[in-house]
Amino acid sequence: MKKSHFLFVLLVVVLLVWAGFPQVVEVKAEPRTLVVPDDFSTIQEAVDAASEGDTVFVKSGTYTESVCIDQTLSLVGEDPATTKIVGEYQLNGTVVLIRHNNVSVTGFTVQPSAYSFSRKGVHLLHVSHCSVVGNVILDNGVGVWLYGSSENNITGNTINGPVERSYGIWADKSPSNWILDNIVTNNYYGISINSDGNTVCGNTVVSNSRKGVTIRSNNNIVSGNVVTNQESGIVLAGSNNVLRDNKVSESELSFDLAWGLQWSVSDFVNDVDSSNTFDGKTVVYWVNEHNNKVPEDVQTVVLVNCTNITVENLVLSNSREGIMLVGTTKSTVRNNSVQSMDDAILLFLSSNNTITDNTVHDSSDGVLLCSSFQNTITGNSIADGNTGIKLDTSDENILSGNVISDGNRGGISLEGSNNNKIFGNTVSDCTRRAVWLWNHASQNLFYLNNFVNNTVNVEKYIADIIDCTFPPNVWDNGTLGNYWNDYNGTDTNSNGIGDTPYIIEENNQDNYPLMEQVDISTIPEFPSLILLVSGLFVVGVLSIICRRAFKSVEMKKQKVSSAFR
Structure with a gap:
């Protein structure tokens, strides 16, 4: 009992001693409002004097300074039209x-004292949950720059902007921000998003000289922008982005689908529906669609x-790609008119498709195949572009019956592409070259083509000429070659085939050059009908021989008749 009594007394003493010490109670200060210029002559002085959660209220006036905010506060201008921060070259x-x-910044005009590309209006650096709302931001290299920042508004x-080399809003390494209801004008780039998961909605983007809205990232929402x-x-360059109700004009x-040769099919998967309009038309952007027909009156496919x-x-015009097939098979692109494109018709990672009877005008590449195999390109008319048909790392395709003419810089370009069959085409009036071979394009078969009035008929990349270790291309099918308008050989037996080869360069020659142009309308679409091709050509040759024999007989008759006069 004595021990228990002692412990009880000791506990009471401890409690009395503890109660005698003064208790420290944390009292949180109420947020203050600091007024510029009433309380402080400059904005930076007020920001430095503020505590967490304070508001710095700035009355109308022009404040020539740069401001660094490194604590939680609200910076509020009295009126964005009359409350101006003019930054000198600091920070x-x-x-x-x-x-x-x-941090919140609202109600200011923000501009530099003089423009240069390095000037930034508002820079959010490695921050989150900040707001930049209701400001007028003028004449900066970047109006609003988010770097390493997320969940900002x-x-x-x-x-x-000043147009030259400027960004309106730039999100760089900055995911999950909200860019809403801004007016972005007269920059080089309007809104540029290089980060994932951002929301770009309700903005008006007008008269930015280069690009309006650029998405070079994934999982963004782009909606309701004008x-x-x-x-x-x-500009769309990423995957799993959602585009809704955007209106693009003039x-x-x-619609600019930017992409790279290193991409896979999954990199092109986006959700772009018909609510978007481009010059009043929709974009058909189908993913995993089968057994269907594209509706007419669209902007891009x-x-x-x-x-x-x-x-x-x-009828398509004014997009980077007119018709683009990615990872697509057994489809037909037929009887379309495409003009003023970078790539009028483009196949990427696609096989067993038919591109036929299309008309392409004034486009950089008329038909472009990249890493695409066993497609048939036939009966197309391509004029006034950079390259008529270009194959890049694409094998075992058929090019037949195409007419490439009237001002193209190049006709047919093969880059690292092998075992293609090119027959029955007419390539004329190319200002640079009819056929361009480079990056070891080899074992391609050319026959029954017409090469007419081109500056150069065949040109090879100089490194390919020096390196002759890969197989050559073939310029005839063993009996029939091509028509070359600059061939100077003779045809002594009048069989329609030149007596001597047409020399392209040391390892490439046409052994059976044709003396007259081929009527490509009589050439079949598929090489399984080669015998028919040969038969038709023989008929043509026989007709030439008969015509020449008939002329010879007529001349002899005239001589005999003259002798008896």
């Missing part, structure tokens, strides 16, 4: 630098991982 050219989370700002009068309206390339699709009777 590496930034007018307002945000370096802390949960850029809303309701008017951003006007994009007008840019070189490229919306742009040289209204992109088919990703599709089979048995028909694309016909379309």
Whole structure:
């Protein structure tokens, strides 16, 4: 009992001693409002004097300074039309630098004292949960720059640039931000998103000289934007992006699908539906579609991982790609008119398709195949472009019955492409070359083609000429070659085939050059009908021999008749 009594007394003593010490109670200060210029002559002085959660209120006036915010606060201007921050070249050219989370900047005109590309209006650097709302941002190299920043809100700002080398809004390494209801004008690039998971909605993007809205990343939402009068309206280069209700007009390339040769089919998977309009037309962007026909009156066609699709009777212009097949098979592109494109008809990682009877005008590449195999390109008319038909790392395709003429720089280009059959085509009036071979393009078969009035008929890349270790191309099928308008040989037996080969270069020659142009309309589409080709050609040759024999007999008759007069 004594021990228990002692412990009880000891506990009471300890409690009395503890109660005698003064208790420290944390009292949180109420947020203050610091007023410039009433309380502080400069904005930076007020920001430095502020505590977490304070508001710095700036009355109308022009404040020539740069401002760095490195704690949580709200910076509020009285009126964006009359409250101006004019940044001198401090903070590496930034007018307002945000370096802390949960900062709000609203109600200012933000501009540099003089333009240079390095000047930034508002720079969010490695921060989150900040707001830049309702400001006028003028004449910066970058109006709003997010770098390493996420979950920020850029809303309701008017951003006007100096056009040359400027960005309106640039999200770089900055995921999951909201860019909403801004007006972005007269920059080089309007809104540029190089990071994943951003939301770009309700913005008006007008008269930015190069690009309107650029998405070079994945999993973004681009919705309800109005994009007008840019070189490229919306640029899409990424996957799993969602485009809805965007209106693009008066742009040289209204829809610009930017992509790379290193991409896979999955990199092209995006959700672009018919609610988007480009110069009043929709874009057909189908993924995993099968056994269908593309509707008419569309702006651009992109088919990703599709089979048995028909694309016909379309009139397309003013996009980077007119008709693009990616990972698509057993589809037909027929009787379309495509003009003013970078790539009028493009096949990437696609096989067993037919491209036929299309008309292409004024496009960089008329038909372009990249890593695509066993396709048939036939009966197309291609004029006034850079290259008529280009094969890049594409094997075992058939090119037949195409007419490439009237001002193309190049006719047929084969880059690293092998075992293709090129027959029955007419390539004429190319200002650079009819056929361009490079990157070890080999074992391609050319026959029954017409090469007429080209500056150069065949040109090989110089490294390919020096390196002769790979197999050559073949310029006849063993009995029939091609027609070359600069062939100077003779035909002593009048069989329609030159007596001597047409020399292209040391390891390439046409052993059976034709003396007259081939009527390509009589040439069949598929090489399984080669015997018919040969038969038709023999008929043609026989007709030439008969005509010449008939002329000879007539001349002899005239001589005999003259002798008896």
